[in-house]
Amino acid sequence: MTPPTTERVNLLRDPLDRRLPRIAGPCVLVIFGVTGDLSTKKLMPAVYDLANRGLLPPGFALVGFARREWEHQDFAKIVHDAVRQHARTPFREEVWKQLSEGIRFVPGEIGDDDSVRRLRDTIAELDEARGTGGNHAFYLSIPPGLFQTVVDQLREHGLAEQRYGQWSRVVIEKPFGHNLASARELNRVVSSVFPSSSVFRIDHYLGKETVQNMMALRFANQLFEPVWNNNYVDHVQITMAEDIGIGGRAGYFDGIGIARDVIQNHLLQLLALTAMEEPTSFEAAQLRAEKQKVLAAARPPERMDLHTARGRYTGGWQGGSKVAGYLEEKGIPASTTTETYAAIRVDIDNRRWAGVPFYLRTGKRLARRVTEIALGFKRAPHLPFTATDTEELGYNALVLRIQPDEGVTLRFGAKVPGTQMEIREVNMDFAYGGSFTESSPEAYERLILDVLLGDPPLFPQHEEVELSWQILDPILDYWASTDTPPQDYEPGGWGPGCATEMLARDGHVWRRP
Amino acid sequence: MIITLTDTSTAKISTALLRARRNAGSPAQGMVLTLLVVCDEKEYESALKAATESGREHPARILLIVTASGRVASLDAEVRLGEGTPGEVVVIRMRGPLASQPASVVRPLLLPDSPVVIWWPGKAPSNIADDELAGLAVRRVTDAASAKRPLAELKTRAATYQPGDTDLSWTRLTRWRALLAASLDQYPARILGATVEAERNSPSADLLAAWLQSCLRVKVRRKITAGPGMTAVRMSTAAGDIAITRSDGLLASYTVPGQPERLVALKRRKPPS
Numbered sequence: 001m002t003p004p005t006t007e008r009v010n011l012l013r014d015p016l017d018r019r020l021p022r023i024a025g026p027c028v029l030v031i032f033g034v035t036g037d038l039s040t041k042k043l044m045p046a047v048y049d050l051a052n053r054g055l056l057p058p059g060f061a062l063v064g065f066a067r068r069e070w071e072h073q074d075f076a077k078i079v080h081d082a083v084r085q086h087a088r089t090p091f092r093e094e095v096w097k098q099l100s101e102g103i104r105f106v107p108g109e110i111g112d113d114d115s116v117r118r119l120r121d122t123i124a125e126l127d128e129a130r131g132t133g134g135n136h137a138f139y140l141s142i143p144p145g146l147f148q149t150v151v152d153q154l155r156e157h158g159l160a161e162q163r164y165g166q167w168s169r170v171v172i173e174k175p176f177g178h179n180l181a182s183a184r185e186l187n188r189v190v191s192s193v194f195p196s197s198s199v200f201r202i203d204h205y206l207g208k209e210t211v212q213n214m215m216a217l218r219f220a221n222q223l224f225e226p227v228w229n230n231n232y233v234d235h236v237q238i239t240m241a242e243d244i245g246i247g248g249r250a251g252y253f254d255g256i257g258i259a260r261d262v263i264q265n266h267l268l269q270l271l272a273l274t275a276m277e278e279p280t281s282f283e284a285a286q287l288r289a290e291k292q293k294v295l296a297a298a299r300p301p302e303r304m305d306l307h308t309a310r311g312r313y314t315g316g317w318q319g320g321s322k323v324a325g326y327l328e329e330k331g332i333p334a335s336t337t338t339e340t341y342a343a344i345r346v347d348i349d350n351r352r353w354a355g356v357p358f359y360l361r362t363g364k365r366l367a368r369r370v371t372e373i374a375l376g377f378k379r380a381p382h383l384p385f386t387a388t389d390t391e392e393l394g395y396n397a398l399v400l401r402i403q404p405d406e407g408v409t410l411r412f413g414a415k416v417p418g419t420q421m422e423i424r425e426v427n428m429d430f431a432y433g434g435s436f437t438e439s440s441p442e443a444y445e446r447l448i449l450d451v452l453l454g455d456p457p458l459f460p461q462h463e464e465v466e467l468s469w470q471i472l473d474p475i476l477d478y479w480a481s482t483d484t485p486p487q488d489y490e491p492g493g494w495g496p497g498c499a500t501e502m503l504a505r506d507g508h509v510w511r512r513p
Numbered sequence: 514m515i516i517t518l519t520d521t522s523t524a525k526i527s528t529a530l531l532r533a534r535r536n537a538g539s540p541a542q543g544m545v546l547t548l549l550v551v552c553d554e555k556e557y558e559s560a561l562k563a564a565t566e567s568g569r570e571h572p573a574r575i576l577l578i579v580t581a582s583g584r585v586a587s588l589d590a591e592v593r594l595g596e597g598t599p600g601e602v603v604v605i606r607m608r609g610p611l612a613s614q615p616a617s618v619v620r621p622l623l624l625p626d627s628p629v630v631i632w633w634p635g636k637a638p639s640n641i642a643d644d645e646l647a648g649l650a651v652r653r654v655t656d657a658a659s660a661k662r663p664l665a666e667l668k669t670r671a672a673t674y675q676p677g678d679t680d681l682s683w684t685r686l687t688r689w690r691a692l693l694a695a696s697l698d699q700y701p702a703r704i705l706g707a708t709v710e711a712e713r714n715s716p717s718a719d720l721l722a723a724w725l726q727s728c729l730r731v732k733v734r735r736k737i738t739a740g741p742g743m744t745a746v747r748m749s750t751a752a753g754d755i756a757i758t759r760s761d762g763l764l765a766s767y768t769v770p771g772q773p774e775r776l777v778a779l780k781r782r783k784p785p786s
Contacts, residue, residue, distance in 0.1 A: 008701040011728045012694040019687050023695035026775075051778065054688045057695065058767040058777035094764040095778040131772035407543075431543050 024452030026059025027135035027167075028102075028126050030119070032110065032150060033142040034064035034075075038173075043139065044079045045086040046444035051099050052089040055449055059130045061102030065119055067109050075105035088442060102130050110146050116153045123159065134166035137451050141173065144186060151193040160193045169198045169451055174265045176201060176462075178256060179476065180469035187462040200451050201459045203265045207443030208450070210402055211458050213432065214273050215282060217400065217408065224398070225278075227377070229352045234378045234395060235506070236358045238270050239513050241366035241494075245313065245323060246340070250331035259310070259342040259472060259479075262362040268295065268346075268468040269460060270402070271358055274373050275348055284458055291460070295467040297350045298358075304478040306505055310486040311341035311496030313365040318492035323365065325491075337479075339486040340364045343499040344475055345506075357506060361499060365491040370513040371402040385423065392424040397511070407431035516592040523621045526590050530601060530622075533594040544600050547624045548573045549631040549646060551615075554581065560634040561604070568599040574624050577604045578615055578646070586611035588618065616645040623649065635659055640673045656681040657716040667716045682716040685782045689721060692757055692767065692777065693746060700769050702750035707733045710747075712740030721746065742781050 013020065029047070031039055050056045064075050080100070084091055106122050108115020126132050136159065140150060151170070154160040160168050172190065177183030190199055218224060227233070240262055246253045253261070269291075275298075276290040301307030315325035326332060326340050341363030348358065377396040390413070399409040408430045416422040447459075460468075489496035494510060503510055514536065516529045548567070552560045557579055564575045586609040593602040603622065607615055623629055631650035636659075638644040647653050657680050660666035670680055697704075707725045711718030718735065721743070726733040729748075738744045745758040752770040757779070759765035765779040 008703065010694060010697045010701065011704075011730075012690070012697055012725075014728075019684070019690075020694055021687075021691050023691055023698075025695070025699050026772075054691060054778070057699075058692070058775040059772070092778065092780065094780060097764055098776045098778045101776055129773055130775065131769070 021055060022453055023055055024057050024060075024449065025135060026057045026130060026132045027137060027452055028061040028063055028123055028130075028132045029137050029139060029448070029452070030063045030065060030123070031139045031141060032065050033140070034105075035066045035068060036141050039064075039141050040078065040082040041086050042444045043141070043448070044082040045088065046442060046448055048079075048083040048087045048095065048099060049089045049442070050445050050449060052087075052092060052095045056099075056452075058098065059102070059132055060099070061104065061126045061130045061132055062099070063119070063122060063126070064103075064105045065108060065115075066105075067107070068105075069107055070105045072103060072105050076100050076103045079103055102126065110142065111149045111153070113153070113156075116157050116159075120157045120159060134163060136167075137169045137171065139171045144172075144175065144177070147172065147186065148189045151190060155193045162195065162198070167198070167454060168194070169200060169454070170194050171200045171202060171447070171451055174201070174203050175256070175260060176265065176460075176465045177469065178260055180466060180473050183462070183465050183469050187465070191462070196461055199461070200447065201461070201465070202444075202447050203269065203459060206266055206269055206459075208446040208458050209443065210406070211273060213406065214400065215287075219278050228375075230354060230356045232377050233356050234376045235356055235508055236271075236274065237374045237376065237511055238267050238274070238358065238360045238372075239374070239511070240266060240362045240371040241369060241513065242362075242364045243319065243366060243369045243492075245365050245491075246326070246329055248330075250329055254332050254336055254338050257310075257338045257342070258340055258362055258364060259344070259476065263342060263344065263360055264468050264472050265460070265465070267360040267362060268298075268471060269464075270371075270373055271295075271298065271346060271360065272464070274375075274400075275353055275358070277352070284455075287458060288461060288464065292463055292467060294348060294350070295464060295471070297353075298346050298348045298471055300471050300474050301345045301347070304475060307345035307502060308475050308478070309341075309343040309496060309499040309502045310339035310479060311363065311489040311499065312338070312486040313340050313363075313491050314488045316491045318365060323491050325488075337483075337485050339479070341366075341486070341489060341495045341499070343495065343502060344472075345502070346471065357508075359503060359508070359510075361495065361510070363489075363495050367492055367494055368513075369404065372513050373400040373402070374398070374511050374513075376508075376511075385421065389421045390423050392422070394425055399511075405431060514592075514594050514596060518590045518592070521588055521590050523618055526592065526603060526605070526622060529590075529592045530594075530603065533592055534601070537595045544572045544574055544624055544627065546571060546573045546627050547622075547629045548575045549619065549629065549650065550575065550577045551631065551633050551646060552577065552579060552635055554579060556635045557604075560632075561602070563634070564632070565598060565602065568602075572600040573630075574600055574622070575602045576619060576622055577602065578619065579604065579606045580612040580615065581606070581608045582612065583609040585609050614645075616649060619646060619649065628652065630654065639669055641670075641678060642673050642675055650677075652677050652679060654679050654681065658682050658685075658714075663714050663716040664719065667719065680716070683720055685717050686721050686724075688779055688782070689743065689746065689757065690724070692765075692779070693725075693748070693755075696748075696755050696757075696767075696769055700750075700755060700772075702752065702755075702770075704729045704731055704748045704750060704755075706731050707746065707748045708736055709733060709743070710736040710738045710745040711743040713737050715740075715743060718743050 104122050106119045127134055177186045272291040272294050276294040279286040279290045312326045315328055343361035346358045375398045379395055383390055393413045397411040401407045410428040411425055413423045414426045416424050487496040487498045514533055550560050550564050589606040591604040629650040630652040631647055632654040637655040641647045641653050657663045657666040709718050709722040722733040722735050741762040747754045747756045756768045757765050759779050762781045765777050766774055767777045768774045
């Protein structure tokens with residue numbers, strides 16, 4: 001029997017009742033590429049954690065699709081093990097019972113009509129048995145090259161149709177293309193089948209929590225906004241460093257490089273969140289409008305040779321063990337010019353930021369894993385101290401630490417206790433909470449919940465993706481045209497010499513995060 | 514680190530806290546509230562555990578106030594910091610005449626500016642509004658279910674209610690309420706009546722019945738079962754019942770007219786003990 005169709009206000013919901021969470025309606029989550037690392041380490045545990053927090057509907061179903069000869073039970077076992085190993089909340093038998101009722105597996109191959117027909121039948125069976133009522137989300141954890149095939153097949157078999165009272169949504173992951181043209185093509189493929197409100201792009205580096213933390217810091221306070229402009233800010237450094245190498249991702253990474261992998265989506269998103277104006281509200285659409293405006297005002301440097309840098313790690317010692325250089329990694333051709341470190345300068349042509357350079361850097365095999373945004377302030381216009389008093393005084397800095405240890409650091413000068421007048425720099429630290437983050441929902445949980453609830457995501461839509469490529473494309477073209485390999489740098493340090501020189505030209509120094 | 518202070522004063526406790534924090538290497542702590550826990554020796558262990566758990570989510574200065582009777586006034590304290598303790602925990606034992614003047618001890622130990630929350634794991638004062646310690650707090654947490662006569666306790670709370678009062682018998686209901694609200698999101702039918710089934714002494718069940726009655730404006734029946742806790746909620750529609758039934762206190766079954774019956778995890782909520 002179909003539910004009564006008349007629109008009726010839910011009398012049990014009261015906007016003042018903040019305690020009451022929203023639970024998604026019964027639905028099916030279909031994961032393509034379910035044998036991947038991401039799916040066992042992130043997606044399955046996130047699904048379990050949501051159930052454990054009571055945020056999944058009683059009629060939730062999880063369908064795996066992959067090229068394996070598995071039965072439903074085999075797949076359920078895999079999910080069970082993944083949950084046991086990686087879930088953030090404690091394992092509870094009754095939660096598992098609720099979940100396991102709705103776990104199915106469809107063996108098959110992408111591009112094979114019989115497989116997709118089997119998938120359709122499984123989903124139809126679930127709609128019946130679990131009451132999921134035609135609500136489906138498709139998570140494409142597969143290489144972008146296969147998107148076209150998958151979305152076409154979903155359409156052909158009627159799985160992508162948007163019917164009244166039902167929904168069909170798709171989740172895709174970065175990279176969103178490898179340049180502007182391919183990003184547009186990707187968008188054309190996906191949007192030919194799914195309307196843009198049904199497409200969820202996830203950047204797993206940038207959780208909703210982080211975005212909201214930044215919004216709260218910038219716009220809930222009176223303290224920061226007055227100095228958040230070129231009157232006070234001297235320059236901004238945005239860093240995302242990894243201490244690992246490319247690991248087993250040679251096939252994916254070589255030819256792509258870290259600029260495409262990290263700067264295009266992650267660092268430029270952080271730049272947009274740092275530099276944008278205050279949105280009129282925190283609805284996804286308003287937030288996106290502001291991010292788009294500032295990305296449209298951002299431009300790559302005029303002198304690419306002076307204001308970009310790239311590097312490649314060599315072999316050596318890092319963190320107490322001997323590590324291989326990029327060229328020695330398995331599957332990397334000797335002729336490669338792929339960079340594992342990239343630094344660029346971005347300028348924003350608007351009233352707030354004119355004249356303030358934004359330096360973006362990212363690299364692998366750096367000293368430690370860290371992501372942060374550091375606003376460096378101008379020095380005081382006059383110091384009523386002798387030069388020797390302030391020898392140890394640098395510039396004031398406000399650092400938004402994204403990970404690990406999410407928090408805020410304020411660096412300022414203070415007197416050294418004692419009879420001498422001496423000023424040195426000190427830190428004031430705020431942490432969002434060490435142990436607190438262990439149990440708080442993780443990026444994937446928030447995303448899956450948004451998908452199931454149909455909340456417009458804070459993740460970028462295709463306009464932002466294209467604007468980011470417009471900034472990065474000229475730099476990539478320049479690098480491709482130089483015909484020289486990236487500069488070598490030692491593992492366990494902070495990148496190649498050319499990156500240091502790049503900042504020295506402007507009279508700046510990279511922060512040691 | 515645990516520092517034990519016998520026959521002490523507030524000033525000495527403050528100094529011990531400051532010194533302990535310095536020794537731990539970081540004088541700054543991102544604590545967001547002061548949590549006062551008022552209990553007796555019997556409840557002390559479980560209250561400490563529960564407060565520490567909550568401190569993991571919301572770093573707090575936790576002041577456990579343990580009072581006992583006696584002829585001579587005495588004040589002992591125990592400062593705990595680091596080693597698995599989030600924020601700071603101070604156990605303060607007051608005896609004799611001092612036990613009736615706890616605010617004089619507590620006031621200097623509150624964190625500057627941050628909100629103060631007070632929780633009585635066991636017996637709460639009959640009129641919270643008149644209580645000296647409660648007057649320091651912006652949020653006052655009681656638990657009717659822990660009283661000898663829970664329903665009478667709930668009535669007392671209702672009679673003296675002020676904004677900022679919370680009873681745990683209400684927060685225990687959140688999952689039930691979320692499921693019921695979600696069921697009406699999915700199946701927006703007109704509700705003709707409802708039944709709440711639970712063991713006899715369940716203030717939560719009575720609150721849920723009252724909530725349904727006031728929101729849905731229908732008659733809600735309260736049925737007594739063997740428990741544990743709440744066992745079922747049924748809302749009747751023209752096409753049949755929307756029902757959530759839970760007989761084991763762990764796993765519930767969820768039914769909506771015209772749809773298959775499904776399982777949902779619905780564990781009874783209680784503070785860790």
